[in-house]
Amino acid sequence: MEAAFSGNAGESDNVRHSDNFLSVHDMWMHDRYRELMAHHIDSFVYASEEADPQVVGNERDPDLCVLVDPLDTSELAVRGLLGYTHVMIYSRSLARPIVSVVGDIYHHVRLYVAARHDDGRDYAYAYTADGGFYRLSQPARKSLPESLLTNFLMRPGERLLPLSRQERLISALDQAAEDGKRRGRIGVDFGSVSLCHIAAGFTEGVLEFAKGFAIWDLAPGHYILESAGGTVLDLAGEPISLDYNLQSLPDIARAMNRRQRFVAAGTYELAWDILSHLDLSQ
Known part of the structure; x- marks a missing residue:
């Protein structure tokens, strides 16, 4: 909030993602999450948006991978508007997540x-929050x-x-019900919390x-x-697997550099x- 009211966002150069906003708050949370996780998990691969994957602890090849986005929508968070934080723990032996937490910094619904x-x-x-x-x-x-x-x-x-440009989708959303009311809407949402809003029933879908x-x-x-x-499909209509192939440090590094298009x-x-x-030819 001090950053928001002072106008000093603490913006930094983003070496890994040059087109993304990065603040000193992102980096502080990146270091803090690694420190706190080490108190609870003896050894893990730490895969944060803000740095290359690294092994924390004494095991050379630990089973658990901790995936972190310390501060999502950073440019809005430092304006005191919206801010989210993501932590997911993935078991490499099970090839799937076992714990996920998405935190909403400003909203009454604090954790998903x-x-x-x-x-x-x-x-x-x-x-x-209550x-x-x-x-x-x-x-x-x-x-x-x-x-x-x-x-x-x-x-x-x-x-x-x-x-x-998605005229067919917009037309379908604008279709009137029997009572003449048009209830379809398109809104803005952000990262993982957008899928959590579907899980809670606050919204119906993300594209x-x-x-x-x-x-x-x-x-x-x-x-x-x-x-x-709920359901998450790729653009071919196939369900997206929860196995993100995080089996080795090179696998994790590759996964961190990919982007997935989807409908949820x-x-x-x-x-x-x-x-x-959707007209996917455009």
Whole structure:
């Protein structure tokens, strides 16, 4: 908040991602998360957006990989508007996530969590600032014309213009119901928390067809949404696996440099309907 009110964002050069905003707060959280994780996990691979993957602890080849985006939407967080933080723990022996936490810094819904329980099943939850606790298991079931879809449309050239050209999708969202009301909407959302909002039933779907999300933006929320019963499809209509192939340091480094285009929704039917209305030739 001091950065927001003073106008001093603490912006730094971003060596790894030259087109992304980076602040001193991102780097402080990057170091702090590594330090705190070391108190709870003896050895792990630390894969943060802000640095190359590294082994922490005494094991040469640890099973657990801790994937971190310390501060998502940094340029908005330092303005006191919106800010999120992602942590996911991936078991390399199971080839899947086992814990994921997406934190909302400013909102009343403070944490979205998924975890693999002792029964081998995955469960998702939300926690509020006043101690409230909610099981996430019934994403909204609505048709496309009733839906609030979101997109990271803040980048004008990369994402907003391609979205504005999707005439068939916009027409479907603008379709009137029997009572004459047009309930379809397109809103802005950010990274993993956008998939968490579907898991909680706050929104119906996310589409990212232009540039794609990096692994730290997609994977934590992907696991939470699937644990709540939702669906994430690639642009060919195939379910995206929770196995992100993080088997070795080179594998992890490659995964950190890929981008995934996708459609996510509370139901397979809605995800496929969104996808069927996209003109992917543009």
